[in-house]
Amino acid sequence: MNSSKHNRKIKLWAVLVWLVIWQIGSVIIGQEILLVSPVQVLIRLSRLIITYEFWHSIGFSFARILLGFLSGVIFGVLLAGIGARVKLVREFLEPLVQTIKSIPVASFIILILVWISSKNLSVVISFLMVFPIIFTNVRDGILNMDTKLLEMADVFHLPLKVRIRYIYVSQVLPFFSAGCSLALGLCWKAGIAAEVIGIPKDSIGENLYNAKVYLNTPDLFAWTLVIIIISVLFEKIFLFLLHKGVGKIEHMK
Amino acid sequence: MSIKVENLYKSFGEHIVLNGISLEIEEGKTICIMGPSGYGKTTLIGILMGIIKPDSGSIIGLEDKKISAVFQEDRLLENLSIIANIHMVCQKIDVMKIQEGIKALGLNEAINQPIRELSGGMKRRVAILRALFADYDVLFLDEAFKELDMATYETTIEYVRNKTKGKTVICITHDKDEAKLLEADRVIELDKI
Numbered sequence: 001m002n003s004s005k006h007n008r009k010i011k012l013w014a015v016l017v018w019l020v021i022w023q024i025g026s027v028i029i030g031q032e033i034l035l036v037s038p039v040q041v042l043i044r045l046s047r048l049i050i051t052y053e054f055w056h057s058i059g060f061s062f063a064r065i066l067l068g069f070l071s072g073v074i075f076g077v078l079l080a081g082i083g084a085r086v087k088l089v090r091e092f093l094e095p096l097v098q099t100i101k102s103i104p105v106a107s108f109i110i111l112i113l114v115w116i117s118s119k120n121l122s123v124v125i126s127f128l129m130v131f132p133i134i135f136t137n138v139r140d141g142i143l144n145m146d147t148k149l150l151e152m153a154d155v156f157h158l159p160l161k162v163r164i165r166y167i168y169v170s171q172v173l174p175f176f177s178a179g180c181s182l183a184l185g186l187c188w189k190a191g192i193a194a195e196v197i198g199i200p201k202d203s204i205g206e207n208l209y210n211a212k213v214y215l216n217t218p219d220l221f222a223w224t225l226v227i228i229i230i231s232v233l234f235e236k237i238f239l240f241l242l243h244k245g246v247g248k249i250e251h252m253k
Numbered sequence: 254m255s256i257k258v259e260n261l262y263k264s265f266g267e268h269i270v271l272n273g274i275s276l277e278i279e280e281g282k283t284i285c286i287m288g289p290s291g292y293g294k295t296t297l298i299g300i301l302m303g304i305i306k307p308d309s310g311s312i313i314g315l316e317d318k319k320i321s322a323v324f325q326e327d328r329l330l331e332n333l334s335i336i337a338n339i340h341m342v343c344q345k346i347d348v349m350k351i352q353e354g355i356k357a358l359g360l361n362e363a364i365n366q367p368i369r370e371l372s373g374g375m376k377r378r379v380a381i382l383r384a385l386f387a388d389y390d391v392l393f394l395d396e397a398f399k400e401l402d403m404a405t406y407e408t409t410i411e412y413v414r415n416k417t418k419g420k421t422v423i424c425i426t427h428d429k430d431e432a433k434l435l436e437a438d439r440v441i442e443l444d445k446i
Contacts (some may be wrong), residue, residue: 151304152328155320156342156387166341170332 036217044218045225053202061122061204062230065191068126072183075127076134077176083135084142097132105129109194118198122205125194126187133183134176141175142168165249173246180242181235188231254314255279256301256391256421261310263296270296271307276441280314283414283422285432288443294425295325297443298393301423318421321389323397327380331369335360335379338368342387354382357412359405373400378409385416392417394424398431410434 019038026037036044048054083090105125112124149171153163195205196212204223211220256278263271270293278284286294299305301312302320321342329338339351355364358378363371368379377400384392394413401409414435426432432440 148324148326148328149330152322152324154304155302155322157319158342162341162344166330166333166337170330 033215033217036221040218041221041225045222048219048222048226057202057204057207058226058230060200060202061192061195062234064120064122064203065126065187066234068123068128068191069130069184069187071123072127072130072187073134073180076131076179077138080135080138080142084139090139093135097135100128100132105190105193106197109197112194113198118195118200121194121198121200122191122203126191129186129190130183133186134179137175137179138172141172144175145171169246169249177239177242181239184235184238185231188227188234192227256312256314256318258297258301259311259313261297261300261312262308263293263300263305264308271300271310274310274443278421278423279438280421281419282438283417283424283435285424285426285435285437285440286443287426287429287432287440288445292443294443295395298322298395298423298425302393315391318390319388320391320393321384321387322393323377323380323384323395325395327368327376329368329376329379329383332367334367335364335371335382338379339383339386342383346386351382351386354386358382358409374402374405377401378405381409381413385413389420391421391423394422394426396425396427398426407434 022035022038026032026035026040029035032040079089079093083093105128108128109121109125112121116124145167149167153167158166192205192208195203196209197205199206199209204227207223208220210216211223258277259275261271261274262269270291274293274297286297288294296305300307301315302322303315330341333341335355336348336351339354340346340348343351352364355361358381360375360378360382363375368376371379377397381397384394384397397413398406398410410431411434422435424432424435424437429440
């Protein structure tokens with residue numbers, strides 16, 4: 001596990017080399033519309049970040065994707081908890097979860113657009129991306145719990161809240177955490193894709209759409225960079241707070 | 254009220270582990286159950302603890318009793334500290350009292366370490382402390398003192414003996430000397446009943 005983590009680590013030198021390759025490539029091609037240079041992207045970004053519209057678009061998209069993500073997490077955890085205990089619920093939900101997982105996100109986006117306004121489209125799409133992942137991971141986490149610890153809890157007649165705090169949380173956390181990490185990346189990608197199709201006013205998706213329509217490649221790259229930064233930052237902050245919160249719960253007296 | 258076990262049968266597939274065991278365990282006494290491996294000692298106390306279902310037979314006298322146990326495996330939460338592991342089963346007990354127990358069993362230096370960093374013998378002593386701090390009428394000890402080194406073996410048994418006075422203790426052991434140190438009121442040899 002350590003070795004695979006080590007292999008996945010991004011080295012600064014490698015990033016710099018790729019940036020140089022990108023810069024050389026854009027100079028050779030010589031057409032900004034086909035491949036904008038990294039320097040131009042940074043210049044465009046520095047102009048964007050001082051505008052009100054830039055932050056307004058980020059706020060609009062972030063709030064909706066976050067809402068979709070959190071509702072997916074809450075519903076996923078609750079239904080996984082019930083599903084892990086009640087076989088009937090588990091069997092009932094399985095076709096729904098598998099269907100959501102299998103349907104292409106573009107089909108969902110078009111279908112949801114028929115039902116609701118484009119303004120809140122990314123909330124629903126993010127939810128649909130997050131819910132099945134969290135549900136499956138948490139359910140598997142509960143079903144794969146160490147039975148010997150559960151027997152110990154039975155022998156000592158530990159109340160449900162003590163079991164949740166000491167046993168369930170520590171046993172299910174790795175599954176939940178892995179699910180959140182995967183879902184966070186997906187909900188950002190799918191949420192922005194939904195905005196590009198639905199074009200809600202003042203969203204990141206609308207900016208990407210406009211960049212496409214006006215062949216404004218520097219804007220396209222600048223907004224893409226913004227999406228990557230927010231997505232990575234959000235994932236890091238969320239997982240940091242999650243682990244800190246769990247640590248506090250486990251060590252609470 | 255004593256615990257009465259009558260005609261207990263248990264098999265795992267073709268293998269019969271308990272073949273009509275009957276015995277009586279008096280309240281407040283320390284009973285040691287001995288016997289060769291494979292004679293169903295752990296299965297018997299698993300049934301008494303309610304974590305294994307017997308094929309047939311009855312157990313009377315345990316219905317309203319609170320139980321505690323040191324399992325054959327430690328069954329501790331590896332990420333948590335000694336105090337957290339003990340506190341989990343006895344939420345109302347003052348932490349100072351738990352600290353006294355930790356000190357008495359020589360675990361003071363490891364008090365803030367997570368269980369995963371402790372040695373096998375230290376984990377065993379934590380499992381014993383957890384069982385003793387739980388609120389119980391009947392205590393089950395399944396090879397509770399294995400993995401303890403010479404320096405801690407006798408002091409731990411002495412500590413258990415002092416803390417369990419007046420309680421019903423059912424202890425599985427392979428060692429007759431252990432039964433003596435525990436001052437067992439009765440030794441049941443499972444292969445001879």
